[in-house]
Amino acid sequence: MLQSLQKGGTDQQLAVIASIADLNADVLLLTGIDYDAGGQTLAALAGALANAGAPYPYRLPLRPNSGLATGFDLNGNGRLGEPRDAMAYGRYAGEGGMAILSRLSIDTAKIRDFSAFLWADLPQSLSPDTDPALRGVQRLSSGGHYEVPISLPDGKSLRLLGFYAGPPSFDGDDDRNGKRNHDEAAFWLDLIAGNLPFAPPAAPFAIIGQASLDPMDGKGRAEALRTLLAHPMLTDPAPRGTSGRSDIGQLSNAALDTALYDGLGGLRVEYILPSRDISVQTAGVAWPPDTDPNAQVLATASRHRPVWVDINLP
Numbered sequence: 001m002l003q004s005l006q007k008g009g010t011d012q013q014l015a016v017i018a019s020i021a022d023l024n025a026d027v028l029l030l031t032g033i034d035y036d037a038g039g040q041t042l043a044a045l046a047g048a049l050a051n052a053g054a055p056y057p058y059r060l061p062l063r064p065n066s067g068l069a070t071g072f073d074l075n076g077n078g079r080l081g082e083p084r085d086a087m088a089y090g091r092y093a094g095e096g097g098m099a100i101l102s103r104l105s106i107d108t109a110k111i112r113d114f115s116a117f118l119w120a121d122l123p124q125s126l127s128p129d130t131d132p133a134l135r136g137v138q139r140l141s142s143g144g145h146y147e148v149p150i151s152l153p154d155g156k157s158l159r160l161l162g163f164y165a166g167p168p169s170f171d172g173d174d175d176r177n178g179k180r181n182h183d184e185a186a187f188w189l190d191l192i193a194g195n196l197p198f199a200p201p202a203a204p205f206a207i208i209g210q211a212s213l214d215p216m217d218g219k220g221r222a223e224a225l226r227t228l229l230a231h232p233m234l235t236d237p238a239p240r241g242t243s244g245r246s247d248i249g250q251l252s253n254a255a256l257d258t259a260l261y262d263g264l265g266g267l268r269v270e271y272i273l274p275s276r277d278i279s280v281q282t283a284g285v286a287w288p289p290d291t292d293p294n295a296q297v298l299a300t301a302s303r304h305r306p307v308w309v310d311i312n313l314p
Helices: 002-006 011-023 040-051 176-193 223-229 293-301
Strands: 027-033 058-062 097-102 145-151 157-164 205-210 259-261 265-267 270-274 279-286 307-312
Touching: 002 040, 011 040, 011 279, 011 293, 027 040, 027 157, 027 205, 040 058, 040 097, 058 145, 097 145, 097 157, 145 176, 157 176, 176 223, 223 270, 270 307
Parallel strands: 157 205
Antiparallel strands: 027 097, 058 097, 145 157, 205 270, 259 265, 279 307
């Protein structure tokens, strides 16, 4: 990705840049972006965005668990060190992580990284692992769980609870991925309730990220996600498709879908859930009709579409 950006960018990368510039968000969470410790990839993307008229002076790459070795043969094929033997599927460490781009400063000193939290330590964990040694190393997070404070002009903070869950498929009869996907959403329920060895997030906050699960359609265990969407401390803006970020408030009758999958159709898999003390003004999914000039740009950028929420803070 870094090499191609330095050469001017692929068609997909240029479409991503155009889509982000059109979205014009103050704070943006990206999922599925590779992590590198030096932040060069994210810096190259931010440079291309600045050239497109969308400067993001503050940026934060978030390391995922993908590709990190467990030392165990998790897929049971007699070989170690394969992508499916890692903490989360990954051909190399850092594949498919998260990143934050912001026009407001990020309080990096107060970031909380929950990504090393063990799956077996989650209350009522669905982990199918029985080997004590494996339970002692297997992390819950796939793409990560983070609390990132965004500094506001009044000196207070808006805490982003960012996550990127693994898909509930591509496994065996033990439904390992389905159970893990469920528990990645359940983590936030337990954090808010104070059931974990971490303090609950201080308001205002917003859960934001890719749950890789639709609450109604497709494969997966949606109980925890449904509970999260109906949580009394959270607001689900239920964003629908729009004809573009510039058409704020002009919501269409489109479904809540945020991604289009071959064989499955449209699914809602990305979410922004602000805490109840935040006033949601409007929300949407940048998914214009096929006749809109931006439709092909968004389709080239990704099977996923940008989800946005406009808020007033307390």
